[in-house]
Amino acid sequence: MSYTPPTKNQSPIWAAYNSTAQGVTRIANQILEVDQFINCSADSGASGGVAFPNHACYVHGEVRTTGVSSYTDTYTTHLTTDSQAGGRGYQGSCNVAGTINLDDGNYIISSAGDVYLKTYAFGSGSGEASDAQETRLFGLILNQ
Amino acid sequence: MTYLTSSIDSRTALKSDVYYQVDYNTTYQAIYYANISTPNTQATLQAVGANFVNIRLPMTTSSYYLEASVGVRDFNRNGTTEWQFFDADTVQYIGQSGFMNTNTSFGTSARQGRRVARALVLSSEATLSVKTVRVRVQTKPSSYSFQQDSSGLSSVSYGGAASLRIIEIPN
Numbered sequence: 001m002s003y004t005p006p007t008k009n010q011s012p013i014w015a016a017y018n019s020t021a022q023g024v025t026r027i028a029n030q031i032l033e034v035d036q037f038i039n040c041s042a043d044s045g046a047s048g049g050v051a052f053p054n055h056a057c058y059v060h061g062e063v064r065t066t067g068v069s070s071y072t073d074t075y076t077t078h079l080t081t082d083s084q085a086g087g088r089g090y091q092g093s094c095n096v097a098g099t100i101n102l103d104d105g106n107y108i109i110s111s112a113g114d115v116y117l118k119t120y121a122f123g124s125g126s127g128e129a130s131d132a133q134e135t136r137l138f139g140l141i142l143n144q
Numbered sequence: 145m146t147y148l149t150s151s152i153d154s155r156t157a158l159k160s161d162v163y164y165q166v167d168y169n170t171t172y173q174a175i176y177y178a179n180i181s182t183p184n185t186q187a188t189l190q191a192v193g194a195n196f197v198n199i200r201l202p203m204t205t206s207s208y209y210l211e212a213s214v215g216v217r218d219f220n221r222n223g224t225t226e227w228q229f230f231d232a233d234t235v236q237y238i239g240q241s242g243f244m245n246t247n248t249s250f251g252t253s254a255r256q257g258r259r260v261a262r263a264l265v266l267s268s269e270a271t272l273s274v275k276t277v278r279v280r281v282q283t284k285p286s287s288y289s290f291q292q293d294s295s296g297l298s299s300v301s302y303g304g305a306a307s308l309r310i311i312e313i314p315n
Contacts, residue, residue, distance in 0.1 A: 012158050056184075058160035058311065092305075105213070105260075107162045107307050109184065140311065142184055143157040 012141040014040035014057075016050045022132040031083065032063055032117045032135040040139075046083035049116040050137060057139045061106040061117040062092065064134040078120040079106045081113045109142070159184040163308040165215055168281070168290035172196045175214060175227070175279040175290060177308050185312040198232060199277050199310070203270035207313045210263045212279045215292050215306035216244060223285035229263040232276040239263025241282065267315055279308065 016034040033048030043049035061079045077092055092106045106117065117135060161183045167176035174196030179189050186206060190198045201208050214227050228241035242261035265275060281290070292305065 058158075058162070058309075107309055109160060109162055140158045140160055142159055 011039055012143070014038060014050075014139055014141065016040055016137045018135045022135070028119060029084075030119045032077065032119065032132050034117070034135055034137055043083070043114040043116075045114065046116070049083060049114045051114050052110065052112055052141070054112055056112060056142045057110045057115065058142060059106075059108050059110050059115050059137060059139040061115075061135075061137045063117065063132050063136070065132055076120040077106055078118055079108045079110070080116050080118055081108075081110045083114065083116055110139075115139075157314045159186075159312040159314075161185050161187060161310045163189065163310070165213075165290070165292050165306040165308065167292070169194065169196055173280045173282070175212070175281065175308075177279075185310050187310045187312065196278050196280075199279075199308075201265055201275045201277065202273065203265070203267050203275050204273050205267070205315055207267045207315070208265045209311040209313065210239070210265065210277070211309040212242070212261045213259060213306040214242065214279075214281070214290055217289050222287060225281060225284040225288055227279060227281045228261045229277050230280040232278060233272055237280070237282070238265070238277070 015038040017036050018032070018034045019036070022032060031046065031048040034050065035042075035048075037050065040050050040052070043051040059079055061077065063077055108115075115137065117137060161180065163177040163180060165175055166178045168174070169176065172195045176191075176197050177189055179191075185208075186202045187208065188200045190200055192198055199210075210229055212227065212229065214225075216225060224243065224245045226241050226243045228237045229239050230236075231238045240262050242259050244259055261279065263277070265277070
């Protein structure tokens, strides 16, 4: 007699996003929250993150913003695996103008845990600040 | 008789690495990347003196999706730059180039979008067991700089950091 057990084949690709404007984000280390989850789950601790308790992940994060008139009012973002800690991996810049242009995505290889996209640092301008309009995370669960 | 009591959790074995851009060689038009101690993929970085960094891709068991952004500063805002993956075996550019224009399309109040070169290197098309590629800048004005430090673009606050991303797709 042969027996073929059921196979659960899970996609390694996941995504999380927030398509609602989150207001002005001129606060250092503010979490840019995601509230919609595809093939992943919300962190049960601090809100706005994605939980991966058992797997390392390749993570890409990005934010769409509006309301910036000068590059000195822009902010950079980073991904972190800790809701309170500083940035991990490679941060991106949003709406940089004037002297620099840069890819504005954020990329890390995360260890098992939670992943957040956060604001990181601000320019010195006193004008209007950036408003996060949409936040997106995308990633691959790594088979290690 | 063999009997398995639990279901099998099958997961596609995708792997990925992210490398940090650190320097640029004007003569060879080559972007440099910092190595990482424990890569997840089979890909390795091989520095060739001070000239450039080769990305070595074992092709027997995997294909690769590659992406490269670059950190650029151009205080003169006077031109464009284009960068692309370069196949050192066939001596030709591969994939889709990345492009920036700091003369007319620098930042505005709207999101600028990602700027990235990309290439899909397929195992089925490989003629060598190990393919060698690198990231090269095709064109740029003399005022462009690609040098980076630990916080991103050298001497520019809040510039962010550019990276090379390698995703390994097993056959």
